[in-house]
Amino acid sequence: MSLYSGMARQNIKKNYRFFIPRILTEAGLLASFYIVFTLAGDSRMRTVRGGSLLPSFMAVGAAVIALLSVVLMLYTNSFLMKQRKREFGLYNVLGMEKRHVGKVLFRESLYSSLAGITAGTALGILFYKLCSLLICRLLGVESVLGFYYISPATVIPSVLGFLAIDLLTCLYNRYSIGVMKPVELMASAQTGEKEPKVRPLMLILGTVSLAAGYYLAVATRDPLEAIACFFIAVFLVIIGTYFLFVTGTTFVLQRLKNRKSYYYRPKHMTAVSGLLYRMKQNAVGLASICILATGVLIMISSTVSLYAGSEETLANNYPMDLYMNATYRNREEQKVTVSSETLEGIVREAAAKNGLEIEKITAQRYLEFGGAFADGVCILERVSQVSSSTAYYDIITADTYRALTGSALALSGNQVAFCSLNTSYGKVYDGDTLTIGGAEYRITERLTYFPLNAGVTTAYQRYGIVVSGEEALQAVYEAQREAYGSNASGITEKICVKFTDREKACEAGPELEDEISRGVRDFAAAQPDAAEFLGIGYFTDTVWKGRDEIHGMNGSFLFLGILLGLVCLFATALIIYYKQISEGYEDRNRYQIMEKIGMSQKEVRESIRSQVRKVFFLPLAAAGVHVCFAFPMVLKMLKLLLLSRATLFILCTGATFLVFALVYVVIYSVTAKTYYKIVH
Amino acid sequence: MMILEVKDLTKTYTGRFGGNQVQALKGVTFTVEAGEYVAIMGESGSGKTTLLNILAALDRPTGGTVLLDGKNPAGLRDDELAAYRRNNLGFVFQEFNLLDTFSLKDNILLPLVLSGKSVPEMEEKLAAVAEPLGIGDILNKYPYEVSGGQKQRAAAARAMITDPKLILADEPTGALDSQSSSDLLRVFEKMNGNGQTILMVTHSTDAASHANRVLFIRDGVVFHQIYRGGCTNEQLYQKISDTLTMLRKGGEV
Numbered sequence: 001m002s003l004y005s006g007m008a009r010q011n012i013k014k015n016y017r018f019f020i021p022r023i024l025t026e027a028g029l030l031a032s033f034y035i036v037f038t039l040a041g042d043s044r045m046r047t048v049r050g051g052s053l054l055p056s057f058m059a060v061g062a063a064v065i066a067l068l069s070v071v072l073m074l075y076t077n078s079f080l081m082k083q084r085k086r087e088f089g090l091y092n093v094l095g096m097e098k099r100h101v102g103k104v105l106f107r108e109s110l111y112s113s114l115a116g117i118t119a120g121t122a123l124g125i126l127f128y129k130l131c132s133l134l135i136c137r138l139l140g141v142e143s144v145l146g147f148y149y150i151s152p153a154t155v156i157p158s159v160l161g162f163l164a165i166d167l168l169t170c171l172y173n174r175y176s177i178g179v180m181k182p183v184e185l186m187a188s189a190q191t192g193e194k195e196p197k198v199r200p201l202m203l204i205l206g207t208v209s210l211a212a213g214y215y216l217a218v219a220t221r222d223p224l225e226a227i228a229c230f231f232i233a234v235f236l237v238i239i240g241t242y243f244l245f246v247t248g249t250t251f252v253l254q255r256l257k258n259r260k261s262y263y264y265r266p267k268h269m270t271a272v273s274g275l276l277y278r279m280k281q282n283a284v285g286l287a288s289i290c291i292l293a294t295g296v297l298i299m300i301s302s303t304v305s306l307y308a309g310s311e312e313t314l315a316n317n318y319p320m321d322l323y324m325n326a327t328y329r330n331r332e333e334q335k336v337t338v339s340s341e342t343l344e345g346i347v348r349e350a351a352a353k354n355g356l357e358i359e360k361i362t363a364q365r366y367l368e369f370g371g372a373f374a375d376g377v378c379i380l381e382r383v384s385q386v387s388s389s390t391a392y393y394d395i396i397t398a399d400t401y402r403a404l405t406g407s408a409l410a411l412s413g414n415q416v417a418f419c420s421l422n423t424s425y426g427k428v429y430d431g432d433t434l435t436i437g438g439a440e441y442r443i444t445e446r447l448t449y450f451p452l453n454a455g456v457t458t459a460y461q462r463y464g465i466v467v468s469g470e471e472a473l474q475a476v477y478e479a480q481r482e483a484y485g486s487n488a489s490g491i492t493e494k495i496c497v498k499f500t501d502r503e504k505a506c507e508a509g510p511e512l513e514d515e516i517s518r519g520v521r522d523f524a525a526a527q528p529d530a531a532e533f534l535g536i537g538y539f540t541d542t543v544w545k546g547r548d549e550i551h552g553m554n555g556s557f558l559f560l561g562i563l564l565g566l567v568c569l570f571a572t573a574l575i576i577y578y579k580q581i582s583e584g585y586e587d588r589n590r591y592q593i594m595e596k597i598g599m600s601q602k603e604v605r606e607s608i609r610s611q612v613r614k615v616f617f618l619p620l621a622a623a624g625v626h627v628c629f630a631f632p633m634v635l636k637m638l639k640l641l642l643l644s645r646a647t648l649f650i651l652c653t654g655a656t657f658l659v660f661a662l663v664y665v666v667i668y669s670v671t672a673k674t675y676y677k678i679v680h
Numbered sequence: 681m682m683i684l685e686v687k688d689l690t691k692t693y694t695g696r697f698g699g700n701q702v703q704a705l706k707g708v709t710f711t712v713e714a715g716e717y718v719a720i721m722g723e724s725g726s727g728k729t730t731l732l733n734i735l736a737a738l739d740r741p742t743g744g745t746v747l748l749d750g751k752n753p754a755g756l757r758d759d760e761l762a763a764y765r766r767n768n769l770g771f772v773f774q775e776f777n778l779l780d781t782f783s784l785k786d787n788i789l790l791p792l793v794l795s796g797k798s799v800p801e802m803e804e805k806l807a808a809v810a811e812p813l814g815i816g817d818i819l820n821k822y823p824y825e826v827s828g829g830q831k832q833r834a835a836a837a838r839a840m841i842t843d844p845k846l847i848l849a850d851e852p853t854g855a856l857d858s859q860s861s862s863d864l865l866r867v868f869e870k871m872n873g874n875g876q877t878i879l880m881v882t883h884s885t886d887a888a889s890h891a892n893r894v895l896f897i898r899d900g901v902v903f904h905q906i907y908r909g910g911c912t913n914e915q916l917y918q919k920i921s922d923t924l925t926m927l928r929k930g931g932e933v
Binding site: 195260261264265266269273274276277590593594595596597598599600601602603 | 736738758759761762763765766769771773777778779780781782783786789790791793794796799802822838
């Protein structure tokens with residue numbers, strides 16, 4: 001028994017170059033999984049302002065990390081096994097049976113798994129506190145968490161999950177040893193490699209799918225289409241990347257090789273043929289690096305720009321500080337809209353009690369409903385699924401328009417003024433007629449500014465319509481009431497309040513709302529038929545609630561973006577490291593031969609260095625190109641999340657790329673040291 | 681004309697911490713004339729490989745000089761040494777040392793490419809060496825696709841293509857079966873017949889019996905030498921094996 005344990009310990013020590021990264025990988029993945037998984041279930045997080053979205057976000061994050069963990073653990077394992085096949089063959093030849101080798105393997109896995117899981121759990125618990133502080137910081141709230149939080153309910157599943165992954169790899173290894181013949185095991189590391197061939201079908205497929213992916217990313221105009229197309233584009237680009245890395249590089253290198261006057265030069269000959277073989281072995285790994293890098297870049301740059309743009313998003317969506325409307329049902333079961341004068345009175349009183357000064361109050365009377373829009377026809381169909389034809393309408397009278405803007409519109413009868421509120425994806429209606437529920441209206445004015453919802457970023461088509469008067473407004477109201485029945489919208493009276501000091505208003509927000517609620521109750525009680533009221537409903541939308549929501553959402557996004565970005569970066573580093581090591585073992589022999597034939601040490605070193613550099617920086621360059629093409633599409637999707645400024649995103653992407661490139665260079669040069677140690 | 685002059689060559693290996701000195705060569709002196717075919721024999725540990733490494737300028741001697749065509753490589757810098765090896769020496773190794781990422785053709789052309797020759801010149805020279813060696817029709821194959829004998833002939837072609845002053849062969853038949861061995865030795869004889877100077881280190885009596893002269897090394901010194909004189913290969917073979925028997929007994933010749 002102790003023989004196997006001893007051998008296992010010895011093997012781990014001897015192969016530390018492979019085992020240490022494996023243990024670190026497991027620890028890192030387990031720690032990040034534990035943190036995200038625990039955050040998803042931490043009830044105290046939910047109570048934090050803006051934390052309501054956190055659990056579902058974190059649950060998604062945990063699933064992604066779990067998936068990545070399985071893939072990465074299998075990858076490190078397969079690498080380890082490939083490098084050690086000869087060793088196992090030797091054991092076999094020396095008289096150990098396969099089941100004995102299996103026993104040693106099992107103990108090796110057990111030790112490295114225990115080390116990884118112990119370290120991972122400890123790291124996870126240690127960093128949980130840090131991460132929860134970071135989250136509170138990102139959400140913009142005071143930290144409410146006191147002590148270290150250890151949750152057995154998440155520790156146990158995390159540990160069991162990773163044990164299961166390790167058991168799986170261990171069983172797989174046992175199986176692959178079982179089916180191998182000793183001679184094959186001995187020889188597997190030294191068989192001659194065939195020169196890679198260009199596979200034309202793969203080359204064409206790769207080019208076409210990459211081009212299609214790029215085209216989708218660039219040509220999609222509509223944010224909603226962008227979401228649907230995004231995953232198709234990602235899929236196409238991934239396929240294209242893999243195919244082109246595998247065969248496109250071979251294609252280029254083969255062409256270079258066939259040009260004799262280019263190929264038979266001291267610098268080119270070793271480089272071209274060396275790269276040809278390197279790419280054959282590394283294409284898949286490099287394509288993976290490229291895709292992971294692209295993922296990191298897009299994730300981090302978009303979440304950072306969302307977060308950095310939070311205040312701007314807030315300012316766009318809340319030109320005023322408080323919006324309020326109220327309705328009640330009277331004795332006849334009819335919905336009565338509370339007049340804007342009443343609301344104004346309530347708000348003014350509440351503000352005075354809280355010592356808040358009001359800069360201005362405007363009243364809006366409008367009809368808002370959803371449906372679809374096509375060629376000047378408002379299609380009155382309930383929006384059950386959002387699509388690119390989905391449209392929303394805001395309808396006001398000419399009187400309201402004058403009250404809000406100060407300028408009069410000369411409209412009469414069926415004349416209307418028309419405004420496309422969201423022109424960002426080029427769907428501008430320029431016809432002269434507008435049909436709503438069978439009635440035809442003539443567009444006599446075109447507006448570029450609509451006083452309702454000014455500046456609000458939306459992802460749907462949105463149209464503002466000014467009708468001639470109350471009669472016309474009622475006609476539209478009736479038309480949509482007929483179509484929608486009990487789901488019909490009512491004509492809303494809303495007041496918009498702007499305080500002189502927004503920050504002060506935000507601080508006093510909760511008390512102000514209490515006061516408003518008291519005011520609404522007092523109003524209801526004062527009505528003559530108060531006893532028979534069927535309740536009064538009022539709705540406020542305030543800048544402070546909006547701020548919590550936007551910070552909560554963008555903060556959670558950013559946290560996930562950073563964490564997943566780190567995991568991907570870690571995966572990238574791991575793949576680079578393993579690549580360098582395997583390259584090193586293969587180059588050692590080649591290096592010695594070239595020196596004997598008459599290349600100087602310097603020439604050999606330079607040749608190898610330039611090849612290795614080309615191989616490792618190709619994925620970074622390709623990731624840069626991917627990000628550039630993804631840019632327009634991601635920007636459109638960010639619009640759905642209410643970010644509107646492109647320059648911010650450009651800045652964030654550029655900065656992320658620079659930081660990433662820097663980290664990449666550091667990872668490369670650290671692992672390159674290991675490489676040169678092996679070669680010499 | 682004297683092409684190689686080795687004088688009082690010594691080499692001492694020092695252990696890692698200064699102790700444990702091992703004298704591999706204790707004053708080797710011999711000369712090789714242009715057009716000669718010399719075999720150096722000796723048992724494992726006699727200093728053969730050390731000697732060859734120094735002649736190839738892969739290793740530096742502790743004392744003594746090596747003059748190739750009157751020039752001493754000892755003072756050259758690393759990059760000059762590489763050019764020196766490329767221009768003056770050709771190598772044939774026991775393990776072939778062909779690069780597995782190159783076709784036979786590219787392996788043979790590599791030294792010319794490194795010297796910056798033009799493509800037409802390279803192809804002309806390639807044709808001149810490949811045909812006589814019988815590998816003209818497998819030039820586009822890769823090392824893993826051909827037999828050991830073919831690999832070694834490709835290595836010989838690579839050694840010859842630069843018209844070196846001296847070809848150094850280190851156990852060239854060591855990894856070959858007997859048929860391939862005798863093929864290769866015939867190739868060497870033919871090369872020598874065309875005026876090529878060859879220095880071969882071997883412990884195969886059969887291989888050595890093809891040479892014009894055989895040097896015996898023991899304990900780091902040249903212990904004895906045999907000239908072919910008018911002997912046939914078989915007669916030389918007999919002489920060599922008698923000498924080896926004598927050496928093994930530890931006696932004087």
